[in-house]
Amino acid sequence: MYVIMVYDVNVKRVNKVLKISRKYLNWTIRSVLEGFLTKESYESLKRELLKVIDEKEDSVYFYLIDTDRQPHKIVLGEVRTDFKFIG
Structure with missing residues (x-):
């Protein structure tokens, strides 16, 4: 299957999430x-990410x-439902 992964995580965990994800995806x-x-x-990939992210803060x-x-x-x-639009 083709997978597109999009993440929004706390700056403290962003490098860990990217490092894990790059083992699997481009x-x-x-x-x-x-x-x-x-x-x-x-x-x-999901199992590894769940060990790193904070499910109450990250997406x-x-x-x-x-x-x-x-x-x-x-x-x-x-x-995430708190999107702000510029316009």
Whole structure:
């Protein structure tokens, strides 16, 4: 499956999250990584990240893209709803 990972974590943990994520995915822009993963690799990545992030403060979003289906979004930690728009 093709995975897009987007993260928003506390500055104290950002380097750890990036280091773990780069073992599995390609770093594309600031807080976004993507690439092909097996189900096993995807589960390993999630387990490693859960050991590092604070689920009450940090957010990691996964977009799973399968050619036969619509993408699924999985969120680890806080679901952000406090977006501010500039306009």
